[in-house]
Structure formats: structure tokens, C-alpha cells
Amino acid sequence: MSAVAGKAEEFKKLDVQVLSCSTDSRFVHKIWQEQELSKMVDGGVPFPMLSDAGGKIGTVYGVYDEAGGVNVRGRFIIDPDGIIQAIEILTPPVGRKVAESIRQLQAFQHVRATKGAEVCPAGWEPGKPTLKVHPDLAGRVWEIWKPDE
Amino acid sequence: MTDVKKPEGCVAAAAGPVSPKPAAASSTSIDPAREETHMHVTVGKPAPDFEAAAFYQGGFKNIRLSDYLGKWVFLCFYPGDFTFV
Known part of the structure; x- marks a missing residue:
């Protein structure tokens, strides 16, 4: 705690x-x-x-x-x-990592602020690109977001 | 009536888990208290409301989860005070 x-x-x-x-x-x-x-x-x-x-x-x-x-x-x-x-x-026996909780809170707050129009890909942090939910995005996430970036 | 605060007793009655609806007089045979302990928490679903005795700002008060509707809440359970992790 x-x-x-x-x-x-x-x-x-x-x-x-x-x-x-x-x-x-x-x-x-x-x-x-x-x-x-x-x-x-x-x-x-x-x-x-x-x-x-x-x-x-x-x-x-x-x-x-x-x-x-x-x-x-x-x-x-x-x-x-x-x-x-x-x-x-x-x-x-294992404690939490609070920084990760804070990152998740920031991501959820961002999604809520955009009323769900933007979503946060894996590892998202404030300032990094979000994904705009749109049918055209299907199959093209790779253009915007790569793992381990 | 004076504003004298009641002395703190040894035990603070707190409601604990609070059912969304008061035990409705219905024809079902399910005991509401029993049903409550089998409630499941799931993401995307409402957080079960509760009332708990609390230590806060140097004093004691009872706190309800629903007091914080309108705010983000970070609810953290842990095994015990004075433990090592």
C-alpha cells in the first residue's frame, strides 16, 4: 500500500x-x-x-x-x-507495479474523453498515437502502430 | 440536541456489501444475502456497492463506494497492514 x-x-x-x-x-x-x-x-x-x-x-x-x-x-x-x-x-507474495495502474488509468481516461472514438493500443502511454475507430482501419493498424514501439 | 460527537466505540457497524435493490418482497426463494455473496465482478459491469468503516484524515468514518460516483476510483485490496510486500 x-x-x-x-x-x-x-x-x-x-x-x-x-x-x-x-x-x-x-x-x-x-x-x-x-x-x-x-x-x-x-x-x-x-x-x-x-x-x-x-x-x-x-x-x-x-x-x-x-x-x-x-x-x-x-x-x-x-x-x-x-x-x-x-x-x-x-x-x-508479489506486489503490484503502481506505474502500470497509472498508465491504464490514463488510457481509460483518454478513451472516455474521446467518447470511445479513440482506443489505446498495447503499451500506449500519453503522447503516443491512439487508434481512431473506423471501418477503414481494419487491416491497416500496422501502418500506424507496431509492437514494441 | 448538542453537536457533541459520539465517542468512538470498539465496533463500527458498517453495512458491508450493499445490494443494488433492497430485498424486494418477491416470490423467489433465493435469500438475498446469499445471492449477494455469489455476485460476480466483471469488467464492463457495475462495481458492487458497499459501506465500510474507514480510517481517514486522522479520524474514523464510514465510507460508501457510491459516495464517489462521478469520479474515477482506484480500489485496492491487500492482505494486511504491517505485512512485508
Whole structure:
């Protein structure tokens, strides 16, 4: 979570609300913030830390591990209409790469800003060419976009 | 009535997953609570709403996902505070 907190400014710039969620109580969140997170990240975690006691929310989201009694690493990008646009779920031993989440957010925001008229090819980053959705594009993507560019 | 804040109790009641519709009095025999835990999340579909107790800005408050409609939300589950990754 500290990795996400470290990118808090970038989330804020994109006007994205971060919510973190574990089965820990809000009291544990408070002490974690005070004892550790605030030493890892200047000012600590700036977003709400949610408590999912019993894993009820995690169960609905398909990330609750009953054997361990915890939520695994599940990440959901939800658009302003409340629609899930992206899901990433990892088992506990491997952490996420937050920069990739930010890239995906930028891509989804771009698509939404163009009302779906433009789409983002693999590896797209802001400033790189998008694809304009049109029947004429069929069979000609290679002219605009190549893998590993 | 005064504006005195209620002291924080040990347990904060939060609704947890919230069904889109209140348990409608219908003739179906499916228990709504049971149905809820079998809900599937899928890209392109609405994110199930919920209410959770939260620590935020130094204090405690309950937060609902639907409070953030109109904004992009990055919802992040993780195994536990004080873990190593």
C-alpha cells in the first residue's frame, strides 16, 4: 500500500480517488499509518483506509481468501459511472507495479474523453498515437502502430 | 440536541456489501444475502456497492463506494497492514 501512497500525487493529478481495503480494523489502520506508513511516505497515506472485517466485501469482489482469512491483492479501476474497467488480482507474495495502474488509468481516461472514438493500443502511454475507430482501419493498424514501439 | 460527537466505540457497524435493490418482497426463494455473496465482478459491469468503516484524515468514518460516483476510483485490496510486500 505504501507504493500506492507514494504515487498519491499522480492519482490526485488524474482526479482519481484511491481507496485501500483490508480485513484489518480501522484501529489497526490508524496505528499502521502512525507507526510505519508515515515513515515510508511523507505525510502517510492520504486516502481512506477501509476495514473489511470478515471479508464480506472481498468475497463479493472475488478477492477474499477463506483459508487465510484475508483479501488477496485485488485492484479495480472503476469509472465515474461506477463501471469496473479493469481488474488485476495477485496472490500475496508479489506486489503490484503502481506505474502500470497509472498508465491504464490514463488510457481509460483518454478513451472516455474521446467518447470511445479513440482506443489505446498495447503499451500506449500519453503522447503516443491512439487508434481512431473506423471501418477503414481494419487491416491497416500496422501502418500506424507496431509492437514494441 | 448538542453537536457533541459520539465517542468512538470498539465496533463500527458498517453495512458491508450493499445490494443494488433492497430485498424486494418477491416470490423467489433465493435469500438475498446469499445471492449477494455469489455476485460476480466483471469488467464492463457495475462495481458492487458497499459501506465500510474507514480510517481517514486522522479520524474514523464510514465510507460508501457510491459516495464517489462521478469520479474515477482506484480500489485496492491487500492482505494486511504491517505485512512485508
